[in-house]
Amino acid sequence: MPKxxxxxxxxxxxxxxxxxxxxxxxxxxMSIGGGIVYPELNFxxxxxxxxxxxxxxxxxxxxxxIDGALHRAVELEAPGxxxxxxxxxxxxxxxxxxxxxxxxxxxxxxxAHTQHGLKSVLRMxxxxxxxxxxxxxxxxxxxxxxxxxTFEGSAAAGAELLxxxxxxxxxxHDDALMTGDIASVIFSQCVMGVRDMRFLWTxxxxxxxxxGVHCAGDTACxxxxxxxxxxxxxxxxxxxxxxxxAISAVRTLVGYECGCVGPGKDCGYENVILKAITGFPMAxxxxxxxxxxxxxLGNIAAATCDTWSNESVQNIKLxxxxxPTVCVEQLIYDCRLMNQALADGRxxxxxxxxxxxxxxxxxxxxxxxxxxxxxxxxxxxxxNSPDYYSAGKNVALAAIDLLSEGHKNGQVKISDLELxxxxxxxxxxEELPAAEGEFINQMMRIVDSEKFVPKDYDL
Amino acid sequence: MNELQELTAAVEKGNRKEAxxxxxxxxxxxxxxxxxxxxxxxxxxxxxxxxxxxxxxFVPEMLIAARAMKEAMTIIQPLLTAxxxxxxxxxxxxxxxxxxxxxxKNLVVMMLxxxxxxxxxxxxNVPPEKFVAAAKEHNAQLLGLSALLTTTMPAMKTTVxxxxxxxxxDVKIMIGGAxxxxxxxxxxxxxGYSPDAASAVDLATKLVGA
Numbered sequence: 320m321p322k323x324x325x326x327x328x329x330x331x332x333x334x335x336x337x338x339x340x341x342x343x344x345x346x347x348x349m350s351i352g353g354g355i356v357y358p359e360l361n362f363x364x365x366x367x368x369x370x371x372x373x374x375x376x377x378x379x380x381x382x383x384x385i386d387g388a389l390h391r392a393v394e395l396e397a398p399g400x401x402x403x404x405x406x407x408x409x410x411x412x413x414x415x416x417x418x419x420x421x422x423x424x425x426x427x428x429x430x431a432h433t434q435h436g437l438k439s440v441l442r443m444x445x446x447x448x449x450x451x452x453x454x455x456x457x458x459x460x461x462x463x464x465x466x467x468x469t470f471e472g473s474a475a476a477g478a479e480l481l482x483x484x485x486x487x488x489x490x491x492h493d494d495a496l497m498t499g500d501i502a503s504v505i506f507s508q509c510v511m512g513v514r515d516m517r518f519l520w521t522x523x524x525x526x527x528x529x530x531g532v533h534c535a536g537d538t539a540c541x542x543x544x545x546x547x548x549x550x551x552x553x554x555x556x557x558x559x560x561x562x563x564x565a566i567s568a569v570r571t572l573v574g575y576e577c578g579c580v581g582p583g584k585d586c587g588y589e590n591v592i593l594k595a596i597t598g599f600p601m602a603x604x605x606x607x608x609x610x611x612x613x614x615x616l617g618n619i620a621a622a623t624c625d626t627w628s629n630e631s632v633q634n635i636k637l638x639x640x641x642x643p644t645v646c647v648e649q650l651i652y653d654c655r656l657m658n659q660a661l662a663d664g665r666x667x668x669x670x671x672x673x674x675x676x677x678x679x680x681x682x683x684x685x686x687x688x689x690x691x692x693x694x695x696x697x698x699x700x701x702x703n704s705p706d707y708y709s710a711g712k713n714v715a716l717a718a719i720d721l722l723s724e725g726h727k728n729g730q731v732k733i734s735d736l737e738l739x740x741x742x743x744x745x746x747x748x749e750e751l752p753a754a755e756g757e758f759i760n761q762m763m764r765i766v767d768s769e770k771f772v773p774k775d776y777d778l
Numbered sequence: 779m780n781e782l783q784e785l786t787a788a789v790e791k792g793n794r795k796e797a798x799x800x801x802x803x804x805x806x807x808x809x810x811x812x813x814x815x816x817x818x819x820x821x822x823x824x825x826x827x828x829x830x831x832x833x834x835x836f837v838p839e840m841l842i843a844a845r846a847m848k849e850a851m852t853i854i855q856p857l858l859t860a861x862x863x864x865x866x867x868x869x870x871x872x873x874x875x876x877x878x879x880x881x882x883k884n885l886v887v888m889m890l891x892x893x894x895x896x897x898x899x900x901x902x903n904v905p906p907e908k909f910v911a912a913a914k915e916h917n918a919q920l921l922g923l924s925a926l927l928t929t930t931m932p933a934m935k936t937t938v939x940x941x942x943x944x945x946x947x948d949v950k951i952m953i954g955g956a957x958x959x960x961x962x963x964x965x966x967x968x969x970g971y972s973p974d975a976a977s978a979v980d981l982a983t984k985l986v987g988a
Contacts, residue, residue, distance in 0.1 A: 363927075363928060363929075364928060364929055365928055366928045366929070366931045366932060366957065366962075367928070367929060367932065368929065368932050368933075369929050407927070407929050408876060408878075408929075409876070409929075450878055451878065451903065453901070453902070493880070493881055493884075496881075497837055497838065497841060497881070497884065497885075498838050498841055498842075499836070499837075499838030500838075545881065549837070549881070552974060553836070554836060554837040554885070554975075555836050555837055555838065556836055612956075633928050633957075736833075736834070736835075736836075
């Protein structure tokens with residue numbers, strides 16, 4: 320049964336950037352959600368293989384990245400910095416490689432703290448390699464074990480925040496997006512995804528407790544962001560992507576029920592809804608992550624962030640410097656502005672937040688459902704539900720209602736081509752069975768069950 | 779509207795039952811299977827593809843049309859096979875070694891099928907030798923490679939090199955994916971680059987000279 324039955328934040332005016340009811344304090348004294356928005360930098364390698372023979376160059380690249388970024392953060396007097404290291408598949412398959420890189424990052428971060436007083440914390444995000452097997456083997460085997468080894472080794476080395484972009488349920492979700500099938504979206508996220516999240520994060524919570532670090536949070540990146548990117552390419556309707564995003568909050572919430580304490584992973588735009596439910600701080604990304612992917616959420620995503628991220632950037636040379644260094648500068652300036660608004664008091668930060676929201680919300684349904692007011696409506700629909708399946712249905716209907724009303728009142732632009740999708744989605748959700756058991760029986764006859772291992776989802 | 783046109787309309791609308799019924803009616807009336815494919819089914823998918831390019835429909839609508847075409851092809855394919863008629867062009871498509879992303883690749887597969895290519899989808903995380911084997915086995919004219927990571931892009935070059943080393947110089951190779959550029963395609967010796975799935979079909983037909 321879901322743990323959260325009430326909201327931590329029920330007033331939209333309290334769902335703001337930089338402040339969370341349950342801030343997270345790090346070893347070096349950062350208080351995430353405690354009144355300051357911190358930049359969060361992520362990066363990746365330029366075009367190159369990652370293998371035994373290239374590891375020396377891989378390590379050199381990461382050393383160059385971290386030293387360049389830390390140097391700039393010191394020069395710009397950043398109040399603190401979150402570094403996210405998202406491994407690449409070969410580094411999770413060979414945990415020693417990923418852990419070695421984590422140590423390189425931590426070593427430089429420690430030196431910057433000792434020499435310049437720069438506070439920083441490492442978020443370790445091993446990529447979910449379980450899907451390397453087809454169908455994915457989710458609860459045992461080579462990839463599962465290596466992934467846990469990577470988490471363990473990096474936690475032991477000093478990575479304080481553990482995250483992942485987990486993929487449980489994606490086996491069905493990809494097709495659901497392409498066919499515009501909202502029932503399969505709910506099945507993959509609120510039945511399959513929820514079960515996998517519980518299994519995965521229970522295991523990660525044990526590791527976090529063992530090493531005195533924190534489970535930070537997951538993201539529905541492979542679900543909601545895939546939908547968002549497809550919508551940006553006009554492959555699927557934006558209203559559909561907006562409803563998928565709302566549903567994704569049900570899946571990602573399970574991490575917090577299993578020990579996560581934030582900051583939620585940057586690319587989880589559903590974090591706005593989760594902050595309202597849990598009160599934990601959240602990482603967000605928007606305009607300054609266009610280096611990684613485009614989105615219609617550039618400003619509004621910052622409205623509730625506690626760390627502000629660039630998502631990822633290749634270590635390539637730009638005119639201003641290496642790309643990660645350029646990104647860290649952009650993030651620091653973004654955060655300076657937010658922190659100045661916070662320093663000027665509640666009214667100032669609410670005014671700045673209003674501009675962030677109003678500059679995006681009316682232009683895209685995906686932005687509209689993530690305004691603080693919308694997010695609280697969606698969060699309420701989730702916590703009012705008796706189980707995850709009901710939560711998926713209820714939050715989908717709440718999102719459809721928000722969009723329908725918003726369009727009717729002229730608050731959000733929805734194209735004529737997309738309007739019929741609202742009615743079609745409503746009809747599809749309303750036709751779903753009341754009980755989860757009946758829904759599962761129905762869906763198991765429809766979905767391609769050769770694409771996943773049913774027992775790994777308790778099905 | 780004659781029955782061929784009605785079949786085109788049924789496929790465009792994604793009406794599977796009507797597509798199957800009309801296909802049978804046309805066959806019973808003596809129409810040749812290939813004529814039905816070329817004058818009703820392919821134009822239907824072409825029309826849907828054009829609407830997609832012009833932002834008049836989304837992928838789900840296109841998939842529904844593709845399924846209606848598949849319904850018709852289920853009836854027609856055995857007749858084509860019995861007569862020894864094969865699609866003129868075969869494409870092998872997959873995501874390169876180390877990379878698991880498959881949505882973009884799946885879209886390209888769907889669109890190529892709609893353009894009456896025989897498509898061999900070899901999946902994701904595909905090593906070069908598997909691409910080579912599939913191309914040889916199916917006598918492919920076209921290879922489509924997808925990659926989403928900067929650290930799997932180099933596997934495209936490895937695959938292109940493997941094709942050339944295997945003497946498959948006549949197989950045209952096109953590549954695509956988030957980090958891929960026209961310049962990169964040139965650098966690794968691919969024959970073309972497509973920025974998205976919709977234009978991949980145009981590129982494919984151009985490369986094979988269809």
